[in-house]
Amino acid sequence: MRKTLTYFMILFMLFSCNNKNSYSFYDKKLNENIEDVKAFKFDETEKIVSLLEPYIYVFDSKKKIKIGDSKFGGTPDLPQSLNWPKFNNNPMVFFGQINLEHISFLHKNEYLPKEGILYFFSYFKNPENEYGAEYLFQIPKTEYKVLYYAGSISDLRKTKFPKELIKKYQFKQTAIEYELDFRLPCSNFGWKYQQASFTDNDKSTMTEFIERFDDYCMSEVILGIPAPIQDDLEYDWSYAYLESLDYHNEEIKEQVNILRPQFINLFSFSMYDRFDTIGISECYFGIKKEDLKNKDFDKTIFVMQGT
Numbered sequence: 001m002r003k004t005l006t007y008f009m010i011l012f013m014l015f016s017c018n019n020k021n022s023y024s025f026y027d028k029k030l031n032e033n034i035e036d037v038k039a040f041k042f043d044e045t046e047k048i049v050s051l052l053e054p055y056i057y058v059f060d061s062k063k064k065i066k067i068g069d070s071k072f073g074g075t076p077d078l079p080q081s082l083n084w085p086k087f088n089n090n091p092m093v094f095f096g097q098i099n100l101e102h103i104s105f106l107h108k109n110e111y112l113p114k115e116g117i118l119y120f121f122s123y124f125k126n127p128e129n130e131y132g133a134e135y136l137f138q139i140p141k142t143e144y145k146v147l148y149y150a151g152s153i154s155d156l157r158k159t160k161f162p163k164e165l166i167k168k169y170q171f172k173q174t175a176i177e178y179e180l181d182f183r184l185p186c187s188n189f190g191w192k193y194q195q196a197s198f199t200d201n202d203k204s205t206m207t208e209f210i211e212r213f214d215d216y217c218m219s220e221v222i223l224g225i226p227a228p229i230q231d232d233l234e235y236d237w238s239y240a241y242l243e244s245l246d247y248h249n250e251e252i253k254e255q256v257n258i259l260r261p262q263f264i265n266l267f268s269f270s271m272y273d274r275f276d277t278i279g280i281s282e283c284y285f286g287i288k289k290e291d292l293k294n295k296d297f298d299k300t301i302f303v304m305q306g307t
Helices: 002-038 045-050 100-106 191-196 200-210 233-241 250-262 289-293
Strands: 053-061 093-099 117-122 144-149 174-183 221-223 263-270 282-288 301-305
Touching: 002 045, 002 053, 002 100, 002 174, 045 200, 053 100, 053 263, 093 100, 093 263, 100 174, 117 263, 191 250, 233 250, 233 263, 233 282, 233 301, 250 263, 263 289, 282 289
Parallel strands: none
Antiparallel strands: 053 174, 053 221, 093 117, 117 144, 221 263, 263 282, 282 301
């Protein structure tokens, strides 16, 4: 009996220690960013601090990839219950998979599941030339898919590229690693920025703050505020959600402004050097917070931006 109690006490202490370390790491990162903000001469420092958002920076790694690990490209590790998605009987391109358990200690988001795997796919026509395929930046909902699997890793199986998928879209796999950080909005078109009513000094000081780093506004992130190339992503996701390209319709604009603060960045990344036989655009998967809470990933919105 005493041995059993000792065993459970050790387990409890280990769990408590790991949990504490996870959250202290998050809080340490947040405090570092708060101190960075305070080092600048903002008029309303607390307002600026309130705009800091956590994001998980995604970067390529050379580590060995095990089944169920996060990765770009290759083929998905799927359970028997899930199949490689198709559009009009054509296999979609597999962008990658994210193991949510591996990033669970890097965020406190109440909606993003702490376990399971997300898989990201989209259909593209065959390449037209050396610059890639023809595609719309607002992708039709039937032409992309986000799958979610919450079962055991032991039930996953390696898959093969479908025979119908052209060779140029059979991309090599690259391991993914993560890093937690915080940042201020990179665009003055975003919802939070527009609601904040900054002084002129704080606007210019924020620009100065952001411009300290060449990579401050990275687009390859989970959660956080993705860096747009064109309009803010909240606009694009909202118009795509409404399946509208009518940017002058006042009624649509009203609906868009209601939707904008409801979206969250699920996963954004660049095609460059990974999927550039398709093109070199930026890819942004967004989802409404309520849909994320309900794990309704069929309602994910996929848009692209490019120069």
